[in-house]
Amino acid sequence: MAFRLEMKVRDYECDVQGIVNNSVYSNYLEHARHEFLHAHNIDFAGLAAEKINLVVLRSEIDFKVSLVPGDLFYIEVEPVRLSRLKFAFRQKIFRQNDNKLAIDALVTGVSLDTNGRPFLPAAIDRLFPSTDKP
Amino acid sequence: MAFRLEMKVRDYECDVQGIVNNSVYSNYLEHARHEFLHAHNIDFAGLAAEKINLVVLRSEIDFKVSLVPGDLFYIEVEPVRLSRLKFAFRQKIFRQNDNKLAIDALVTGVSLDTNGRPFLPAAIDRLFPSTDKP
Amino acid sequence: MAFRLEMKVRDYECDVQGIVNNSVYSNYLEHARHEFLHAHNIDFAGLAAEKINLVVLRSEIDFKVSLVPGDLFYIEVEPVRLSRLKFAFRQKIFRQNDNKLAIDALVTGVSLDTNGRPFLPAAIDRLFPSTDKP
Amino acid sequence: MAFRLEMKVRDYECDVQGIVNNSVYSNYLEHARHEFLHAHNIDFAGLAAEKINLVVLRSEIDFKVSLVPGDLFYIEVEPVRLSRLKFAFRQKIFRQNDNKLAIDALVTGVSLDTNGRPFLPAAIDRLFPSTDKP
Numbered sequence: 001m002a003f004r005l006e007m008k009v010r011d012y013e014c015d016v017q018g019i020v021n022n023s024v025y026s027n028y029l030e031h032a033r034h035e036f037l038h039a040h041n042i043d044f045a046g047l048a049a050e051k052i053n054l055v056v057l058r059s060e061i062d063f064k065v066s067l068v069p070g071d072l073f074y075i076e077v078e079p080v081r082l083s084r085l086k087f088a089f090r091q092k093i094f095r096q097n098d099n100k101l102a103i104d105a106l107v108t109g110v111s112l113d114t115n116g117r118p119f120l121p122a123a124i125d126r127l128f129p130s131t132d133k134p
Numbered sequence: 135m136a137f138r139l140e141m142k143v144r145d146y147e148c149d150v151q152g153i154v155n156n157s158v159y160s161n162y163l164e165h166a167r168h169e170f171l172h173a174h175n176i177d178f179a180g181l182a183a184e185k186i187n188l189v190v191l192r193s194e195i196d197f198k199v200s201l202v203p204g205d206l207f208y209i210e211v212e213p214v215r216l217s218r219l220k221f222a223f224r225q226k227i228f229r230q231n232d233n234k235l236a237i238d239a240l241v242t243g244v245s246l247d248t249n250g251r252p253f254l255p256a257a258i259d260r261l262f263p264s265t266d267k268p
Numbered sequence: 269m270a271f272r273l274e275m276k277v278r279d280y281e282c283d284v285q286g287i288v289n290n291s292v293y294s295n296y297l298e299h300a301r302h303e304f305l306h307a308h309n310i311d312f313a314g315l316a317a318e319k320i321n322l323v324v325l326r327s328e329i330d331f332k333v334s335l336v337p338g339d340l341f342y343i344e345v346e347p348v349r350l351s352r353l354k355f356a357f358r359q360k361i362f363r364q365n366d367n368k369l370a371i372d373a374l375v376t377g378v379s380l381d382t383n384g385r386p387f388l389p390a391a392i393d394r395l396f397p398s399t400d401k402p
Numbered sequence: 403m404a405f406r407l408e409m410k411v412r413d414y415e416c417d418v419q420g421i422v423n424n425s426v427y428s429n430y431l432e433h434a435r436h437e438f439l440h441a442h443n444i445d446f447a448g449l450a451a452e453k454i455n456l457v458v459l460r461s462e463i464d465f466k467v468s469l470v471p472g473d474l475f476y477i478e479v480e481p482v483r484l485s486r487l488k489f490a491f492r493q494k495i496f497r498q499n500d501n502k503l504a505i506d507a508l509v510t511g512v513s514l515d516t517n518g519r520p521f522l523p524a525a526i527d528r529l530f531p532s533t534d535k536p
Contacts, residue, residue: 010299011313012423016416016471017182018317022190023164023414026157031278038338045279045337048151049286055197056156062192069313069418070306144433145447146291148284150337152451155280165412172472179413179471183420203284203447204440285450290458291428298425316419324424326464331457 002076003036006096009071019066025103026059029091032075033107036089042123051114052121057086058108065095065102072096079128085118086110087128136210137170140230143205153200159237160193163225166209167241170223176257185248186255191220192242199229199236206230213262219252220244221262270344271304274364277339287334293371294327297359300343301375304357310391319382320389325354326376333363333370340364347396353386354378355396404478405438408498411473421468427505428461431493434477435509438491444525453516454523459488460510467497467504474498481530487520488512489530 007028015021034044037054044054067073078090086108093103113119141162149155168178171188178188201207207229214222220242227237247253275296283289302312305322312322335341341363348356354376361371381387409430417423436446439456446456469475475497482490488510495505515521 010295011302012295012298012417012425014313014418015414016179016418016420017187017189018313018418021164021414022193023157023160026160027278027280030155030157030280034279043338045150045282045286053151055151055200058194058196059156060192060194063190066189070311144429145436146283146289146429146432148447149280150282150284150286152284152447157280161412161414164414168413177472179416179420204445284447285455285457289432290461291425291432294425294428298423313418321419323419323468324465327424327461328463329461331459331461334457 002078003032003039004074004076005032005035006072006074007031009067009069009073011069014069017066019068020071022063025061025063025093025105028075028093029059029061029089029103029105029107032077032091033089036077036079037127040123040127042121042127047111047121053112053116054109054124055112056107056109060106062104063102064104065100067093067095067102073102080106081128081130082108085120087124136212137166137173138208138210139166139169140206140208141165143201143203143207145203148203151200153202154205156197159195159197159227159239162209162227163193163195163223163237163239163241166211166225167223170211170213171261174257174261176255176261181245181255187246188243188258189246190241190243194240196238197236198238199234201227201229201236207236214240215262215264216242219254221258270346271300271307272342272344273300273303274340274342275299277335277337277341279337282337285334287336288339290331293329293331293361293373296343296361297327297329297357297371297373297375300345300359301357304345304347305395308391308395310389310395315379315389321380322377322392323380324375324377328374330372331370332372333368335361335363335370341370348374349396349398350376353388355392404480405434405441406476406478407434407437408474408476409433411469411471411475413471416471419468421470422473424465427463427465427495427507430477430495431461431463431491431505431507431509434479434493435491438479438481439529442525442529444523444529449513449523455514455518456511456526457514458509458511462508464506465504466506467502469495469497469504475504482508483530483532484510487522489526 080088088108091105147158212224225239346358480492490510493507
């Protein structure tokens with residue numbers, strides 16, 4: 001079952017159009033990914049302090065419904081393994097009062113070692129099940 | 135020739151990894167789009183005040199190189215017409231000191247009238263040249 | 269008894285020093301004020317839509333302890349009446365695990381009508397008890 | 403003569419009231435302080451990487467005039483020495499088109515060594531001239 005995080009729109013996240021500013025969804029999505037990792041004992045900030053950096057390679061975001069001040073919503077996070085070193089997060093944001101899909105996103109990442117070279121920590125490897133191609 | 139905007143990384147835009155936080159690039163890209171529109175006499179905030187909202191439908195961002203505190207960079211914006219009502223911005227961010235591509239993005243949008251229905255203001259129509267299909 | 273709101277530090281709110289960036293506390297404090305107002309049936313964003321704007325005149329913030337990624341904290345909000353038209357929020361942020369005072373703030377505000385002139389909505393008047401000086 | 407930095411309001415910095423969100427002024431002020439320090443060969447982010455942290459102890463901000471999308475403004479920064487270890491920045495933000503004072507701020511800071519103890523780097527000492535008390 002997918003990981004799920006409940007959040008609430010804060011007024012300062014909304015812009016002159018009276019809706020959540022587009023870039024704020026990237027904040028929401030990042031926070032949900034990090035909470036997802038935490039739930040699996042992976043600490044983004046702790047890794048950064050050790051110079052092991054999880055970095056985003058690509059993000060694709062479809063904006064379906066605009067959230068407004070005070071809206072409750074939840075984010076679902078699903079791990080996807082793309083290749084030996086690359087992994088992704090399928091993330092969806094739903095407005096709580098009607099379960100409408102607000103954001104549909106796919107965020108691809110990689111982990112870099114202290115030399116900035118891609119490598120895969122065991123914990124990440126376990127979390128993103130390999131596609132069992134022959 | 136593509137529109138070009140010069141900017142500089144501010145320290146508060148950087149996160150615990152010591153690099154520009156991913157979501158901040160969405161801020162940069164939005165600002166560059168709005169400056170591009172301004173350069174063509176289209177005022178995003180003014181339109182919003184009249185309840186004509188330019189909204190983003192989809193964003194695709196490839197993160198190539200991480201910018202760090204103090205980096206100078208420039209953003210190129212190129213208009214792309216996708217269909218009768220949909221338009222897009224091809225946006226690239228380059229680090230200034232070596233002209234390396236940092237961000238490669240495609241942001242698709244639509245304009246909504248006061249009733250939230252898609253329509254195309256004449257100024258937008260002119261700015262995004264139609265593909266000359268027969 | 270003072271209003272109290274529980275929150276949690278998100279990684280993207282932290283800067284290159286590995287701590288919550290100073291300006292983010294202003295976000296936290298604003299959010300807590302608006303939740304406090306909501307709890308008393310005053311809707312900041314709704315008022316803004318009607319061109320009644322609650323604005324901050326002055327903020328004083330003492331930074332005592334730096335919060336870090338993942339920290340749980342709570343914000344206490346206490347209304348203070350300063351004069352006929354001016355009101356303030358005494359706000360304190362405490363780190364949850366040891367109840368240490370992280371932020372001590374006093375934020376002074378006023379409400380402006382559609383013409384930008386100070387006036388006091390009845391709901392605000394009730395919420396901020398007048399000092400009964402002779 | 404005071405240090406001066408020119409900036410421009412970006413649309414994403416404005417909130418549902420159609421004006422620059424209060425917390426964004428803290429971003430502006432921080433950026434101006436860091437640019438001021440850079441102009442005197444002090445690199446905030448570089449110091450942070452060496453675990454020498456310049457931290458804010460207190461900020462006092464008076465909000466005089468609200469800036470709106472597209473406004474040009476400039477920030478003046480003046481160093482003030484408060485005591486042997488404490489220093490401050492007197493910062494004013496002026497709207498460019500009419501030189502109106504928008505923000506009047508005093509931000510007090512201290513520098514901490516790798517053990518988190520206050521100390522004064524020589525460069526900071528030079529920048530903030532001591533009050534010549536007997």
